[in-house]
Amino acid sequence: MTESDFIFNNFKISTLPSGSVTWKTPSNIALVKYWGKEGNQIPKNTSISFTLSACFTQTTLEYRERQPDKLISTSLNHQDYNFDIYFEGEKKDDFKPKIQKFFERIEKYVPFIKHYQFVIKSENSFPHSSGIASSASGMSALALCIMSIEKMLNPTITNAYFNKKASFLARLGSGSACRSIEGALIVWGAHPEIEGSSNLYGIKFPYKIHDNFKNYQDTILLVDKGEKQVSSTVGHQLMLNHPFAAQRFQQAQQNSSKISKILQTGNLKEFIALVESEALTLHAMMMTSNPYFILMKPNTLKIIDKIWQFRAETGLNICFTLDAGANVHVLYPEKEKEKINNFIIKELAPFCQENHYICDSIGQGAIQTPNT
Numbered sequence: 495m496t497e498s499d500f501i502f503n504n505f506k507i508s509t510l511p512s513g514s515v516t517w518k519t520p521s522n523i524a525l526v527k528y529w530g531k532e533g534n535q536i537p538k539n540t541s542i543s544f545t546l547s548a549c550f551t552q553t554t555l556e557y558r559e560r561q562p563d564k565l566i567s568t569s570l571n572h573q574d575y576n577f578d579i580y581f582e583g584e585k586k587d588d589f590k591p592k593i594q595k596f597f598e599r600i601e602k603y604v605p606f607i608k609h610y611q612f613v614i615k616s617e618n619s620f621p622h623s624s625g626i627a628s629s630a631s632g633m634s635a636l637a638l639c640i641m642s643i644e645k646m647l648n649p650t651i652t653n654a655y656f657n658k659k660a661s662f663l664a665r666l667g668s669g670s671a672c673r674s675i676e677g678a679l680i681v682w683g684a685h686p687e688i689e690g691s692s693n694l695y696g697i698k699f700p701y702k703i704h705d706n707f708k709n710y711q712d713t714i715l716l717v718d719k720g721e722k723q724v725s726s727t728v729g730h731q732l733m734l735n736h737p738f739a740a741q742r743f744q745q746a747q748q749n750s751s752k753i754s755k756i757l758q759t760g761n762l763k764e765f766i767a768l769v770e771s772e773a774l775t776l777h778a779m780m781m782t783s784n785p786y787f788i789l790m791k792p793n794t795l796k797i798i799d800k801i802w803q804f805r806a807e808t809g810l811n812i813c814f815t816l817d818a819g820a821n822v823h824v825l826y827p828e829k830e831k832e833k834i835n836n837f838i839i840k841e842l843a844p845f846c847q848e849n850h851y852i853c854d855s856i857g858q859g860a861i862q863t864p865n866t
């Protein structure tokens with residue numbers, strides 16, 4: 495599919511004057527990382543992620559038809575969109591520029607948005623100050639709400655198209671958000687060996703996933719609950735003139751091929767080696783950029799060291815991955831859950847801020863919920 499397949503022009507607002515929709519959309523954790531983009535949110539390499547389940551955003555979008563004389567065209571042909579945002583019950587005007595930018599990017603594909611006055615009400619299942627990025631779940635929830643409006647304006651669209659376009663729109667809000675529509679494993683970024691993969695949207699991993707990865711566990715250790723030191727937008731930009739960029743993008747393509755096979759054969763040892771290497775490479779890119787950053791904290795390293803020791807002693811299939819921050823995602827198979835949970839509580843939780851961690855596992859994607 496190409497970009498033009500996502501343009502929807504034949505709508506009649508009068509058929510849908512007002513209402514509201516609600517979506518609950520999970521976060522995701524990348525196994526092969528997206529770090530570097532170009533143009534209109536086009537990734538420099540393929541990324542593959544597990545969709546999560548306990549960490550989610552729930553967003554309600556209330557819409558009401560605007561009076562035609564209130565539609566003012568501003569510069570660059572963008573309309574002055576009419577919306578307010580509430581986050582966990584509080585009006586959040588500081589979230590507006592990000593949503594404004596999102597609307598500007600998606601207007602071409604969903605031009606009906608300028609005919610509505612919106613109220614966006616969002617909440618996260620995870621604490622706001624947890625260091626967990628909410629752009630993936632937040633942007634995908636909003637994209638799905640907008641798609642629900644499109645579906646009501648045009649009931650003929652199929653579920654497959656609905657999900658693809660939701661992912662396409664979410665990508666324009668935040669790259670990783672395009673991987674938060676469906677589960678359990680999502681591929682984003684064109685790859686010659688992964689059928690149907692695209693730079694425009696995420697797809698469900700198209701091959702049979704080995705049972706070893708069914709209901710895989712992710713315990714998120716909250717090492718640093720503060721605001722991110724480097725926003726991912728800045729981080730992606732650092733890859734533009736990065737001395738190792740070309741090699742990194744090539745490596746990510748190779749790792750995507752490798753992990754595709756690992757996910758099918760169920761080789762846990764190979765999975766661990768690849769996933770940990772991806773996490774450390776992401777941080778190595780930040781440490782070697784200009785300006786440079788260290789996003790890990792001393793406790794991040796202590797946790798990694800403990801995980802390595804425990805794995806060597808027990809032979810259990812525990813490993814870690816990292817986002818662009820200090821928190822650690824501890825990944826392990828469901829059947830080793832009991833022993834590994836005991837270890838986490840005893841040995842790793844003390845390195846978390848206020849002993850806080852979140853128990854999550856692979857999920858099946860976003861769900862529409864009845865309006866509250």
Ligand code: DP6
Pocket residue numbers: 523524526527528529535541627629667668669670671726727730776817818
């Ligand atoms: C380190 O999706 O947050 O989590 O497209 O600028 O919104 P934008 O970036 P974002 O980047 C996520 C980067 C990452 C790795 C990943 O999730 O693949």
